[in-house]
Amino acid sequence: MRGRDEETGEFHDKSRKQKRNEALDVLALGEKLVSLTPAQLARLPVPEDLLPHIAECKRITAHIAHKRQLAFLAKHMRREEEATLDAIREALDANSDTGRREVAMMHRAEDWREKLMSDGDAALSKLLDEYPQADRQELRTLVRNAQAEKAKNKPPRAYREIFQVLRTLMLPAALGLIVADSGEDAEAVEEDADDSQD
Template sequence: MRGRDEETGEFLGPSRTQQRQAALDVLALSHQLAALSAAQLDKLPIPEGLRPHIADTQRITSPIARKRQMAFLAKQMRREDDATLDAIRDALDAGGEASRRETAMLHRVESWRERLLADGDAALAELLAEHPNADRQRLRQLVRNAGEERAKNKPPHSYRELFRELRELLAQASDEGSAELE
């Protein structure tokens, strides 16, 4: 029984309907997690304690046993705090904040790569001014090789490697920036 606050007359705690809806939401989230591959699960902020339960759920093929294991997984997930579950939901959501940040990061990396290939040393100097810890020689070599690959219609090995280098560089910078804000 929930009870009422004696002074205001307000109900204390959530109603049974609200509790049931919250439990069903967690069950739906457990279904989503069980449907993901191991690589997709690694990208999500899932606590280490839940990973074996998710793996067990994925391993079970019998419909009744899977349903029972899914309910157990949901029970384990309900023990986690709301912030953890919200972070998992946000990471799963295609339009979520984490997805938007990742997309924005990839656009910045792509923009830098195209500027480096188009402007050469001027763009490289600007990039190095923003990120002084970058490896100037490695970036210059990748830009030169990517330009040669484009000119000769060769496979874009250096072009892709340049993208990876820039993504790591900008990711480090954003991680350091977020650490400074905290």
Template sequence: MRGRDEDTGEFFSPSRSQNRREALEVLALAEKLVALSEPQLAKLPVPEALLPHIRETKRITAHVAHKRQLAFLAKQMRREDEEALERLRDAMDEKGDAARREVAAMHRVEQWRERLLDDGDAALAELLDEYPHADRQRMRQLVRNTLDERKRNKPPHAFRELYRELRAAILGAAEGDADADENSDSEDGSPERD
């Protein structure tokens, strides 16, 4: 029984249903952690005490034993403070958003590369209008070399280099825009409060 405060009527502790919901959330988080590779785990703020339990859960492949070890991992995770688990959840959510942004950026670069190879100088002029810091001569040279490689059936060295140059130009502009947005937000003209 969890009991009630006689004066306020509030319960002393969470209900069993609430405890179960929280335990199931931690179990789902444990399943996600076990599904990650070692390099992915290394990038997350996983408490050191949990790493051996995660590795042990990955190692066990028998269904019932794996399920039991996963429940044990979740029990160990519930012993950690809530802040550590929240940091872990945030880092994992951020990975999902970061991966989607990375894929979108990669597609944008590939589209520009194909446009440059198909449309030539017209596409280069549009690219330079949108990303003025890109190197015109270098882009033109890489487009010419890529077309030459294709004609001669050579390995795609210039094709890959063109991708790297475009990526640097496009992502460099995106980072510059993000920095400018941060600066404009902080310089809103309002007086600072002490």
């Protein structure tokens, strides 16, 4: 029973509904962690003692057993400090923003590849205006080879290479957008670098 403080009239403990909602939030967080790849999981500040439980939950595929193991994982997660769980949530949010930027960059590279294939030199000139560091000759050769492959129904090796070249070309700009969005963080990094040189 929760009871009330006689002096202030406040409840001593959280209500049953609050506890249930918090437990469901932790369970949802556990589901997200289980759905991540090992590389994505490694980037998060997940405590070492939770990793075996996450791995076990991934291993179990039977529906009821999986749900039971997920509940067991959530039980262990609730034992962690709230600050630890908040840090995991923040890192997940940051990763999802980065993922969206990467997907947007890939779509942009695909769009440029299609423009290069259809418009040729006109699209290449526009691309070079936007990315002057691009190698005109390499891209022109790849486009020509991709068009020849398409005409002869050959495997699209050059077509794929165009995408890789464009992706490599656009990656620094995408990373620049990430730094620009977190202006305070960029300033803090610069200050730390200045302090370490002193």
